[in-house]
Amino acid sequence: MKLVFLGPPGAGKGTQASMVCQRFAIPHISTGDMLRAAIANGTETGMKAKVFMDRGQLVPDEVLIEMVRERLNEKDCEKGFLLDGFPRTVDQAEALEGIAAPDVVVDVDVADEKLLDRLTGRRVCEKCRESFHVAKIGDAKVCSHCGGTLIQRDDDKPATIRNRLDVYHRQTAPLIDYYRGKGALRTVDGDQTPEKVFEAILVVLGG
Numbered sequence: 001m002k003l004v005f006l007g008p009p010g011a012g013k014g015t016q017a018s019m020v021c022q023r024f025a026i027p028h029i030s031t032g033d034m035l036r037a038a039i040a041n042g043t044e045t046g047m048k049a050k051v052f053m054d055r056g057q058l059v060p061d062e063v064l065i066e067m068v069r070e071r072l073n074e075k076d077c078e079k080g081f082l083l084d085g086f087p088r089t090v091d092q093a094e095a096l097e098g099i100a101a102p103d104v105v106v107d108v109d110v111a112d113e114k115l116l117d118r119l120t121g122r123r124v125c126e127k128c129r130e131s132f133h134v135a136k137i138g139d140a141k142v143c144s145h146c147g148g149t150l151i152q153r154d155d156d157k158p159a160t161i162r163n164r165l166d167v168y169h170r171q172t173a174p175l176i177d178y179y180r181g182k183g184a185l186r187t188v189d190g191d192q193t194p195e196k197v198f199e200a201i202l203v204v205l206g207g
Contacts, residue, residue: 007108031085
C-alpha cells in the first residue's frame with residue numbers, strides 16, 4: 001500500500017498518518033524526518049541537503065527527489081509506505097511517479113477558518129511542551145501537568161498561520177487537481193474527532 005497524505009497545517013494529518021501506519025504496518029516517511037536521518041547517517045544526498053539547510057535555503061528538488069528514491073528503496077518499504085510532506089508540487093509528484101506511484105492520495109480537508117481557530121487557540125507549556133486549547137482551558141496561564149507557564153508560539157499567531165495556509169493552498173491546489181486527474185485522490189472531512197477522521201480514512205483505503 002503506497003500512500004501520500006495531503007492536508008493543511010493543523011489538519012491533524014500527522015496524527016492520522018501515525019495511526020494508519022500502525023494499522024497497516026508500513027513506515028511513516030515525513031520529509032523532515034527523512035532529511036534529518038540522511039544527515040545523521042552521513043549519506044551523500046544528506047550531506048548535499050545539509051549545505052542548503054545550513055544556509056537557510058530550501059533543499060532543491062533534485063536533492064530531495066534523490067533522497068526520496070533512496071528512502072523508498074529501503075527494505076521496510078517493500079510492503080508499502082506513507083509519504084507525509086512530499087510531494088509538495090506537481091514537479092515533485094511527477095518525479096514520484098517514476099519512483100513509486102502512490103495507490104491512494106488522502107486529502108485531509110479542513111476549512112481555513114476552522115484551522116485558524118484550532119491553531120490560534122493552541123497554548124504550549126514552556127517547561128514540558130504539553131499542548132492545550134483555550135476552548136478547554138479558558139484563560140489559564142499555568143500548565144496543569146507541571147505548573148509551567150503556558151504561551152502562544154509565534155507560529156500559532158493569526159498572521160503567521162494565514163501566511164502558512166496561503167503557501168499551502170498555492171502549492172497544493174495544483175497537486176490536488178493532478179491526483180484527481182489520475183483517479184488517486186480521496187478527500188476526507190478533517191473537521192471531526194480524530195477517531196471519526198481515522199474511520200473515514202479506513203473507509204477510503206478499504207481497510
